[in-house]
Amino acid sequence: MKLNLLLFILFSSIAFAEDNIIISKAFIKMPRPGVDVTAGFATISSDTDLKVMNVFNKNFKNIELHSMKMVNGVMEMRKLIEPKLGPNSPLVLSPGSDHLMLFGITKDLKYGQELDLTFVFNSNDGGEITKVFEFTIK
Numbered sequence: 001m002k003l004n005l006l007l008f009i010l011f012s013s014i015a016f017a018e019d020n021i022i023i024s025k026a027f028i029k030m031p032r033p034g035v036d037v038t039a040g041f042a043t044i045s046s047d048t049d050l051k052v053m054n055v056f057n058k059n060f061k062n063i064e065l066h067s068m069k070m071v072n073g074v075m076e077m078r079k080l081i082e083p084k085l086g087p088n089s090p091l092v093l094s095p096g097s098d099h100l101m102l103f104g105i106t107k108d109l110k111y112g113q114e115l116d117l118t119f120v121f122n123s124n125d126g127g128e129i130t131k132v133f134e135f136t137i138k
């Protein structure tokens with residue numbers, strides 16, 4: 001009885017912590033025929049300070065976060081290392097700006113298909129939070 005109560009409290013607090021991370025406008029661009037790289041976009045907000053440590057999905061060999069800047073008239077992409085998000089500073093991934101870069105598509109994708117991307121976050125106290133977000137192929 002006591003153990004059940006303890007487990008209940010433990011799991012409720014985990015569920016609560018995860019609910020503080022909210023995603024919106026999550027989509028992945030349909031890759032062009034013959035191209036096995038594409039980009040993904042979303043806005044992720046959190047009530048607490050977090051860093052994105054890793055993103056993965058079984059349909060892709062590798063997923064990175066990139067920044068995009070115009071440098072001397074040329075669009076330049078850089079890998080973002082552990083990008084941060086927190087209260088009043090959501091992680092905004094949008095076309096022409098920061099984005100998810102998805103490399104090595106291992107399965108054919110379809111328009112309208114939903115893909116689950118797993119995000120691993122680190123909090124300031126070193127805790128790890130894993131959250132699965134649904135992205136639509138557009």
Ligand SMILES: [Cu+2]
Binds near residue numbers: 066
């Ligand atoms: Cu990129």
